[in-house]
Amino acid sequence: MKKDSLYHAIHINVEKCIACSHCVKVCPTEALHIWDGHSNLDPERCIDCDECYRVCPVGAIQVEDDGLSQIENFTTKVALIPSVFMGQFPIHVKAREVFKAIQTLGFTYVYEVEEGSQLVEELFKEKIDSNEKSPYISSFCPAVLRLIQVNFPQFTDNIINLKTPVDITATSVRKQLELKNKENIGVFYFTPCSAKITSLKAPIGEEESELDGVINMDSVFNKIQAILNNQIFIHKKNKKEISNNAIQPDHILWSLTGGEIKNLQGTCLSIDGIKNIISFLDRIETRGCHEIDFLEMKGCDQGCAGGILTPQNRFITAQRLRNRAKYYSDFYSENPDKSPIHHTDGISFDEVKTNEIKPRSIVKFDSDPMKALLKMQKTQEISRKLPSLDCVACGYPTCKSLTRNIIEGNAELEYCFIYQRKAEEKGDLTPEKSKEVLEHIWGERKFKQ
Ligand code: SF4
Ligand code: SF4
Known part of the structure; x- marks a missing residue:
């Protein structure tokens, strides 16, 4: 059978997922985050350990079965x-x-x-x-x-x-x-x-x-x-x-x-x-x-x-x-x-014997040393603005994971609710905009509840 290097046998049933974040908290490689009111999987980071499957209270994590x-x-x-x-x-x-x-x-x-x-x-x-x-x-x-x-x-x-x-x-x-x-x-x-x-x-x-x-x-x-x-x-x-x-x-x-x-x-x-x-x-x-x-x-x-x-x-x-x-x-x-x-x-x-097993290419910093240095500085800058609470309110498992995703262009500083409050105090963000961001993460359903 031919290779599909980003394939994973577990899938998230978004209809069943209640965005409880249990899976996000146990994933050892920070491969999961909440967005759009459900859990999402990063195929580059998932290692197929099945820890998320074990903790899901509603059976929203499912395993493919070819039968x-x-x-x-x-x-x-x-x-x-x-x-x-x-x-x-x-x-x-x-x-x-x-x-x-x-x-x-x-x-x-x-x-x-x-x-x-x-x-x-x-x-x-x-x-x-x-x-x-x-x-x-x-x-x-x-x-x-x-x-x-x-x-x-x-x-x-x-x-x-x-x-x-x-x-x-x-x-x-x-x-x-x-x-x-x-x-x-x-x-x-x-x-x-x-x-x-x-x-x-x-x-x-x-x-x-x-x-x-x-x-x-x-x-x-x-x-x-x-x-x-x-x-x-x-x-x-x-x-x-x-x-x-x-x-x-x-x-x-x-x-x-x-x-x-x-x-x-x-x-x-x-x-x-x-x-x-x-x-x-x-x-x-x-x-x-x-x-x-x-x-x-x-x-x-x-x-x-x-x-x-x-x-x-x-x-x-x-x-x-x-x-x-x-x-x-x-x-x-x-x-x-x-x-x-x-x-x-x-x-x-x-x-x-198999071929040499190589590290998975999750690019942390740029291969260009100058760009890598700039990214490193930016990472430190963002980290200083985040509270190190690892509260998962932004949808990511840790502040470090949110930082990495901001650098990779997948997330924004505004996802952090502590940052939101500070930005609101300074007049950089309106309460309506803050609510809109949180609704994007946790889904409208949670707010209606
Ligand atoms: S299988 Fe393991 S690595 Fe993959 S998303 Fe679930 S907990 Fe994370
Ligand atoms: S544990 Fe299950 S219900 Fe909770 S966020 Fe993860 S997939 Fe959704």
Whole structure:
């Protein structure tokens, strides 16, 4: 699928939005502001962390869903399911039953995403051993990569330029099926968050994604649950069309917090939650951290189990996955001849590395040094006129954000109500004009109320 670098899977339904500003206050990159009586998204700054979605009280932030019908464009339909999807079901529900239910929805093949983790883990170990950089940063979570691109550009060099397990498994599966002369292959991923939908349409470090589509986990879960409840499987004659279990027990936990560093040597840290990640990166930005070899960072609490599209509680999901990993670990110890098969063994490092990940080009100051100096002076001048209250009354999350938008030509000093009062006192602004400005920001509806 071709790239659209400003694409985001979340959208604001302006009809539903009540301009409460909750989303504006939690957005870690100041990508949201209120204008025209509703929230507005700056696609350059959004990192797809889904924090805004979690706090919206009226469901006005919505996630795009391409739905199941997209698979009909392909003859060979492959479902790639992450472990957290299995974690949506109690341990007594067998993986094989879930796979059969997925086939009943129309998929020809079902593979587990974490097959690709084996190769990623080996390459992480090689990087850590090379000791060329510290700390290395995992490329797993797309929201974290975008956060680094937008807020911490100096750390882009520390990211290991590697495809994620889902892309590696997609490459491997496609190769296997092409060898079997399968035609018109479509590979679809069941996603737990919006960041992975964005990764398909605007991949980081790649021109094109290995996937043909994503399917939102919450919507497909309900369909699978209904099939399982009613036992209405459509049995395929050729049972081999369901993939063998090909993941190591430890890799079942890969997408949870701590899953990537489980088998790594050296000083490796695992941090989850976008706020924790920001405060950690802020800390190492100022104090450095040469003692740390590797950083696993996942934007959601409990890793992918906490994604907004996972229907079950994240703690229960994580525990189910730990139980599942334990079950397979015991099973393989007792049955070594049934150990997992690695379909990704024949894939080389060149096939899985991505291009260098570069900072996102949010131009702060002009590339011309003279113009940049003037802009810097203007920024200081505007900052002095604003009250540093960060009250959001101007529609922007902070006075700093309003300043930046004034410089970029998107906002005016008059948006600040403290500035308005001072300007009114001096006779530079009429009360009618002040009201008009506030109505533009918060919408006429709020004033009529
Ligand atoms: S997804 Fe995250 S970065 Fe994007 S607007 Fe919402 S809170 Fe901000
Ligand atoms: S949280 Fe944001 S999108 Fe939701 S109603 Fe409030 S302002 Fe609108």
